[in-house]
Amino acid sequence: MADKITVMYTEEEINKRIAELGAQISKEYTGKEITMVCILKGAATFACELAKRIVLPVEMEYMRCSSYGNETESSGVVKIDLDLDRSIREKNILVVEDIIDTGRTMKYLLDILRGRGPADVKLCSLLDKPDRRVTEVHIDYTGFVIPDKFIVGYGLDYAQRYRNLPYIGVVEPEV
Numbered sequence: 684m685a686d687k688i689t690v691m692y693t694e695e696e697i698n699k700r701i702a703e704l705g706a707q708i709s710k711e712y713t714g715k716e717i718t719m720v721c722i723l724k725g726a727a728t729f730a731c732e733l734a735k736r737i738v739l740p741v742e743m744e745y746m747r748c749s750s751y752g753n754e755t756e757s758s759g760v761v762k763i764d765l766d767l768d769r770s771i772r773e774k775n776i777l778v779v780e781d782i783i784d785t786g787r788t789m790k791y792l793l794d795i796l797r798g799r800g801p802a803d804v805k806l807c808s809l810l811d812k813p814d815r816r817v818t819e820v821h822i823d824y825t826g827f828v829i830p831d832k833f834i835v836g837y838g839l840d841y842a843q844r845y846r847n848l849p850y851i852g853v854v855e856p857e858v
């Protein structure tokens with residue numbers, strides 16, 4: 684069964700926005716090194732492309748967490764499935780996420796990372812869906828602010844599918 688997917692941002696639009704973010708981050712971190720913490724699996728595509736646009740030393744680290752909940756909404760009870768394998772003490776951490784929805788997952792993760800003694804923790808998210816926020820999360824760098832739609836592509840999935848789409852689209856499951 685095929686789901687109907689409508690393009691919201693083309694690959695060209697995403698590339699352009701990532702180049703802008705990379706330039707902004709490079710400028711604001713001038714003279715520093717960045718430790719990127721990519722939140723798997725959804726942020727992998729974005730994190731790689733963003734890292735390529737940052738003209739400073741960037742270490743790439745990965746974390747995976749799951750949030751108990753149903754298919755389209757997180758519960759706030761977050762479990763770390765794959766943790767960082769190195770200390771982040773005194774590092775400038777840039778957390779890279781695919782989307783901030785209710786904010787529950789990121790609130791939990793940021794609290795954990797801040798407790799590990801980094802020099803600094805900032806957040807960069809490809810997408811921000813502010814209409815659904817239930818807990819405040821400050822996003823330092825945002826790709827696109829989007830309405831309350833279910834998004835796939837560019838790393839984001841619907842039941843593990845569509846992560847490989849080169850664009851960002853809205854999925855309307857076929858009934």
Ligand code: IMP
Nearest residue numbers: 757783784785786787788833834839840
């Ligand atoms: P939050 O805790 O509600 O902010 O959940 C954020 C996580 O839910 C993201 O990292 C995604 O994995 C997932 N998510 C939220 N909205 C979408 C969406 O529109 N498409 C795909 N995944 C989403």
Ligand code: MG
Nearest residue numbers: 723724725781
């Ligand atoms: Mg995610």
